[in-house]
Amino acid sequence: MNPDPRLTEEQVHLDVLYRRLDEMRKTAARRLSETLLESAGTPQELSERESYERHYTQMLARIDAAEHNLYFGRLDMEHDDPETGSVRRIGRMGIAEADHVTSLLLDWRAPLSRPFYLATPASPEGVSRRRHLRTRRRTVRSISDEHLLSGEIDTDGGIGASVVNESALVTALNAARTGEMTDIVETIQREQDEIIRYPQRGVMVVQGGPGTGKTAVALHRAAYLLYTYRDTLERSGVLIIGPNETFLDYIAQVLPSLGETGVLLSTIGNLFPGIVAGAVDSRRAAELKGDADRILPVLRAAVRARESLPPQGVSVQFDGYRLPVDSELIKAARAAARATRRPHNLAQRTFLRAALDELATRHARRLGASPLDGSQLLTAGDLIDIRQELESEDEVVRTILQFWPTLTPQELLRDLYDDDVFRRKVTRGWDDDDRAALARPAHPLPDDADMSPADVPLLDELAELLGYRTDEALREQQIQWRRRIAEAQDALDILTGSAPQDLEDDLDPELLMAYDLIDAEQLAERQEVTEYLTTAERAHSDRSWTFGHVIVDEAQELSTMAWRMIMRRIPNRWMTVIGDTAQTGDPAGTTSWDRIFSPYVAGRWRQRDLTINYRTPAEITRYANRLLTRIDADQIPPKSLRSNGIEPYALAVADTETLPAALAAARDAHWPGLTAVLVADTRAAEAAASDDIDGIRVLPLSAAKGLEFDNVVVAEPAELIETSPRGFSDLYVGLTRATQRLVVVHRLGLPADLADLPAAGGQHN
Numbered sequence: 001m002n003p004d005p006r007l008t009e010e011q012v013h014l015d016v017l018y019r020r021l022d023e024m025r026k027t028a029a030r031r032l033s034e035t036l037l038e039s040a041g042t043p044q045e046l047s048e049r050e051s052y053e054r055h056y057t058q059m060l061a062r063i064d065a066a067e068h069n070l071y072f073g074r075l076d077m078e079h080d081d082p083e084t085g086s087v088r089r090i091g092r093m094g095i096a097e098a099d100h101v102t103s104l105l106l107d108w109r110a111p112l113s114r115p116f117y118l119a120t121p122a123s124p125e126g127v128s129r130r131r132h133l134r135t136r137r138r139t140v141r142s143i144s145d146e147h148l149l150s151g152e153i154d155t156d157g158g159i160g161a162s163v164v165n166e167s168a169l170v171t172a173l174n175a176a177r178t179g180e181m182t183d184i185v186e187t188i189q190r191e192q193d194e195i196i197r198y199p200q201r202g203v204m205v206v207q208g209g210p211g212t213g214k215t216a217v218a219l220h221r222a223a224y225l226l227y228t229y230r231d232t233l234e235r236s237g238v239l240i241i242g243p244n245e246t247f248l249d250y251i252a253q254v255l256p257s258l259g260e261t262g263v264l265l266s267t268i269g270n271l272f273p274g275i276v277a278g279a280v281d282s283r284r285a286a287e288l289k290g291d292a293d294r295i296l297p298v299l300r301a302a303v304r305a306r307e308s309l310p311p312q313g314v315s316v317q318f319d320g321y322r323l324p325v326d327s328e329l330i331k332a333a334r335a336a337a338r339a340t341r342r343p344h345n346l347a348q349r350t351f352l353r354a355a356l357d358e359l360a361t362r363h364a365r366r367l368g369a370s371p372l373d374g375s376q377l378l379t380a381g382d383l384i385d386i387r388q389e390l391e392s393e394d395e396v397v398r399t400i401l402q403f404w405p406t407l408t409p410q411e412l413l414r415d416l417y418d419d420d421v422f423r424r425k426v427t428r429g430w431d432d433d434d435r436a437a438l439a440r441p442a443h444p445l446p447d448d449a450d451m452s453p454a455d456v457p458l459l460d461e462l463a464e465l466l467g468y469r470t471d472e473a474l475r476e477q478q479i480q481w482r483r484r485i486a487e488a489q490d491a492l493d494i495l496t497g498s499a500p501q502d503l504e505d506d507l508d509p510e511l512l513m514a515y516d517l518i519d520a521e522q523l524a525e526r527q528e529v530t531e532y533l534t535t536a537e538r539a540h541s542d543r544s545w546t547f548g549h550v551i552v553d554e555a556q557e558l559s560t561m562a563w564r565m566i567m568r569r570i571p572n573r574w575m576t577v578i579g580d581t582a583q584t585g586d587p588a589g590t591t592s593w594d595r596i597f598s599p600y601v602a603g604r605w606r607q608r609d610l611t612i613n614y615r616t617p618a619e620i621t622r623y624a625n626r627l628l629t630r631i632d633a634d635q636i637p638p639k640s641l642r643s644n645g646i647e648p649y650a651l652a653v654a655d656t657e658t659l660p661a662a663l664a665a666a667r668d669a670h671w672p673g674l675t676a677v678l679v680a681d682t683r684a685a686e687a688a689a690s691d692d693i694d695g696i697r698v699l700p701l702s703a704a705k706g707l708e709f710d711n712v713v714v715a716e717p718a719e720l721i722e723t724s725p726r727g728f729s730d731l732y733v734g735l736t737r738a739t740q741r742l743v744v745v746h747r748l749g750l751p752a753d754l755a756d757l758p759a760a761g762g763q764h765n
């Protein structure tokens with residue numbers, strides 16, 4: 001049988017593309033090694049070298065990322081375009097001939113590629129034929145064509161009529177899940193494309209039910225924006241916020257697979273430089289810490305409480321005299337400091353200056369008063385001298401600064417939780433239960449791991465109130481480093497009798513080996529400090545960094561305090577906010593976008609909706625959507641794109657605990673693909689203990705947010721509902737994690753919405 005001539009034709013083009021890609025790779029690799037070999041003496045040369053280095057490294061990353069499925073789409077346009085001809089080939093990156101003029105492949109993000117994602121028979125966008133290619137290891141495997149003008153495709157008026165690249169889409173959706181999210185560049189749908197390429201600045205909220213591709217859209221939007229606005233965004237960076245580390249791991253590969261590295265992925269808990277929030281809050285504590293109306297006044301009061309007044313009898317010894325540091329003196333200095341309206345730490349200089357001035361004036365008044373008539377004998381110059389002497393006395397300065405100390409957010413928060421008297425003082429109007437909910441003994445840990453994710457926005461708020469700069473804190477670390485290295489250098493010089501060596505120069509490995517005095521870990525740390533940082537890394541180490549664009553996924557989970565923290569990172573308010581208010585699980589999360597955005601961009605944010613569920617088959621959605629009606633009757637339930645003929649079922653267990661029974665059921669079923677058992681958050685410890693036995697994941701509901709599995713077993717839905725503040729939303733999330741199969745295992749009664757699930761045994765799968 002003769003091969004399909006279309007395959008032969010496309011293979012010829014594919015070969016040309018890969019040949020060119022290989023050339024580009026070689027050139028970039030050569031230039032990179034030339035750059036690395038160049039010496040850079042002056043700071044300017046060094047910075048130029050770094051920028052070339054970054055350029056070629058990113059170029060290589062992009063080329064590598066494009067290797068797999070490089071070319072996947074082709075458009076034959078109805079009319080010939082003088083510049084582009086009538087054929088457009090679309091792939092993972094733009095490729096031109098060596099002349100840099102003739103285009104061989106268009107990047108999927110280029111404007112000319114757009115009809116590939118938009119054209120439908122009803123609205124063909126000038127496309128006569130859209131071709132989808134499937135390739136493997138540089139070989140064209142199959143081709144499917146849609147003739148948009150003649151309408152040789154599905155036009156039944158259902159969802160199918162608006163689906164683009166349908167056969168490729170269905171193949172992608174039916175594929176077994178790997179545990180990592182994949183990109184969707186080959187099958188982006190029209191409603192998704194409109195969001196990905198949305199051109200206007202400002203806040204865009206994307207609301208969509210489970211499985212509508214919100215996360216996929218968020219990541220592709222980041223890639224699109226970086227491509228389209230590379231000049232500005234590469235310097236300022238794009239920040240993507242996700243709900244937890246598991247989720248970030250799940251999505252981490254998508255952007256590199258799209259060739260993008262300039263994005264910082266972070267949870268709220270990791271957004272404050274240097275802190276790895278590891279503690280877990282009680283539900284009430286998280287709720288209180290997330291509620292700006294409740295906690296903000298407390299934080300402000302906590303700072304003011306540290307601007308205190310001296311008790312009776314405080315004084316300093318100076319020049320043989322005892323000078324009282326009394327309440328009147330400190331009050332006046334405090335008023336001067338507060339009048340600056342600067343953050344606490346930054347106003348400290350004014351405070352100190354005012355206090356010293358007053359102390360000097362008082363002292364001079366006493367010293368210089370004429371015994372005869374009390375007139376002043378000291379001159380202005382004498383006063384200045386006294387003032388300077390006072391300032392040079394450590395004890396004087398230390399005594400004054402007790403009443404306006406330098407504060408760090410961490411210390412202040414620990415004091416708030418640990419010190420009952422202090423907490424009572426700054427939580428006026430709170431009831432005892434709420435006050436007790438904040439209580440926590442202080443056990444500082446490295447990386448402030450004793451802080452919880454809900455503490456992080458509070459630390460950020462305090463940093464703002466205090467004027468605490470994390471880049472300065474890091475710089476301080478760096479200085480200390482240098483000091484330690486220099487000390488080690490001295491010791492080494494003594495040992496070896498060698499002349500001092502300049503440690504600011506590039507590190508010489510030989511020299512480092514000699515430094516047994518500094519352990520390996522310390523050396524690694526030092527290297528980290530001096531190493532060249534990417535935009536994302538620099539952004540991560542600097543609390544005051546502002547990004548060019550911020551994308552927030554699972555945004556419904558964020559508290560009002562977390563939003564304040566995010567808004568500080570994006571003063572230009574160019575944001576893409578993605579979420580589903582029906583899936584809100586966090587008690588501090590939101591059920592209304594308007595309430596969140598009104599304070600920041602009242603009336604100036606837009607909402608776009610996603611309506612098709614790509615993940616969950618219709619057999620499962622039927623049950624899940626009943627819960628949606630209960631959670632928010634106004635929301636339009638997303639429509640499932642496909643149905644797979646596998647009915648969900650319920651398995652009743654009588655005498656055993658539900659989780660082991662659910663695990664056993666999952667194990668015995670031998671389903672193909674990934675399987676997860678989802679339990680109530682109250683069983684997080686049991687889940688952790690049983691996780692990943694026989695390759696089956698056991699997750700508390702909140703950790704399964706945003707993830708998906710081929711097969712999902714929901715253990716004890718009644719418990720999910722009862723033990724969670726937003727139980728119906730949790731169950732809704734649980735039911736919609738499956739791409740193929742859903743089983744509900746229960747000992748207690750089934751909730752009404754699931755009461756008619758077929759019982760195990762009656763189902764066929």
Ligand SMILES: Nc1ncnc2c1ncn2[C@@H]1O[C@H](COP(=O)(O)OP(=O)(O)OP(=O)(O)O)[C@@H](O)[C@H]1O
Pocket residue numbers: 169172173182183184187188189192208209210211212213214215216217580614615705706707708736
């Ligand atoms: N256009 C598309 N082509 C191929 N696959 C798609 C497309 N859109 C979405 N998907 C797939 O559908 C699944 C669900 O997408 P995603 O996780 O982005 O949805 P979501 O709206 O964020 O869901 P949830 O709110 O439940 O977390 C993923 O496997 C994704 O790859």
